[in-house]
Amino acid sequence: MPNQEKEKPAATVTATEAVAPPPPSPPPPKPAPASEDSGTQYFFGEPLVGFDPSEITGSLIVIEGMDGSGRSTQIMLLQEWLESEGFAVQTSGLRRSNLVGRDIDELLAKNAVTRLTLALMYATDFFDQVEHRILPALRSGTMVLADRYIFTLIGRGVVRGINRDYMSGLYAMALRPHLTFWLNVRPETAFGREFRKAQAISYWEAGRDMSLSHDLYWSFIRYQTMIKREFEVMAKKHNFIELDGEASVPAVNKLLRQRIAEQLGIRSTKYTPSSALSHLWR
Template sequence: MAGRGRRARCPRTVELPGKAGKGRGATIAGVCALTQRAGRTRRSGSVSTSAAGVADRLQFPVAAPRAHGEPGHLVVLEGVDRSGRSTHARLLEEWLRHAGHGVIRTSFVTSRLAAPRIRDVRRQADPDPFETFLLYAADLTERIEQVIMPSLRAGLVVLVDRYAYTPIARAAARGVDLVWLESVLAFAPPPDLVCFLDVAPADALQRHREIAEARLDADGLDAYREFQEGVYRVFDEAARRWGFTRVPATADIGSTHAALDRVVGDLLDGGGADAAHRRLPASLRGRR
């Protein structure tokens, strides 16, 4: 994993596993160029990350608190689609601010450079998993350079709605080699805590079934469900090695938020925020 002292950067060349690289040179070069542009357009001030060595690149665990070398805390929420990541990231931000912590929240696919291309790729019927993954890597690089590392250096709590683990799990679910995926994103600073919102894909989909059915036909819905089940399997099998903290997310929003508040509070100050800080608005009580 990336350590302290030098800026993270995309490798000049990315070797794809097996025969996957044939005919993709221009795509990969373009994606790596995006990550370099993200670095050049970062806000003023040096960014304290570095490329990891070969030995580190084959490991992708959550490290000991503040192993990224900065005074802030890096807290990540992961899970399958519709597991409640964005909702709970927003609620955690609100509650931590109320408890007196300096907080910043960053979300998946918010890069000014990579996000438009990612949206285009998502509209394709059968997107290339390597291109998609490398675009996600470009998005992550910009977020690390411009938001995550400067905020950690400032001593803030950085709440990340999906980090390096989501693009790895999505590509692995489409058959890309897991070790290779981990090695490409090994430049990412190690989180202090990763909360895995543990809910079965079928249950998560049921929460928003009407929306999904409006967007997809029966075949598309089946394919989407199968893909999310593959993503869940990757998370489930790698959770112990990656050091995830499992948070059951099948209950109502209030119960899940209270569980998240406890584990995040334990990281920050040895205990959850005051019970008053955990009270949900009436509109959210009992919601799933």
């Protein structure tokens, strides 16, 4: 169902079958050396050419989590809350670029694309959005809410056998978010939510391309467990703010608002959804 150093401890706010190895990946890209003055501290590796950190007046807030973790619901609620507080809000997500978004959708629908090709197309989709959606918004003082970010894309590539350094190198020029939240749920919970929502589970969110199981349920559970383990690794490295995605929507949203309010200097975190979004408040 398509619509995706020194280690620091992950911040916590709240109360297999083997996969056949894919063809060898190309050697990982090597980040070019750059000084901090050129903006490297704003990126995971080398900075974008011509980047001026003084131009960034908005904030990039990322919501990560597996399929069925509740990300999209929280993005909609947070957008309404922030706009009610007077902020301009832009959203981003996977497969939303004008350049290749539809092309990726078509390839996913055919279930016929190699792992590396798909990873490279997602990277193209991501950086097209960075250039034409995310950076322009941040330069104008807009708050950007990202429904997934490079962490999902790296994790998906790694569990499919693509070299971890290669995947990280692809996204070396990605902006570091101001806040990264991880909605952590059990794969069993995620399966129930996804199935209730669409009465189906997509080929890709169940990892069927990886031949993990002939059974749809177990394929989903095994694949999403692998993704969850990748999030656990990245949470420590990139200091995710981990939230209990098993909690109710209002409870998770309250915690999100509290942390975002601290980041943006918002005094009150009171919020009641409009009638258009009240069906999500449960």
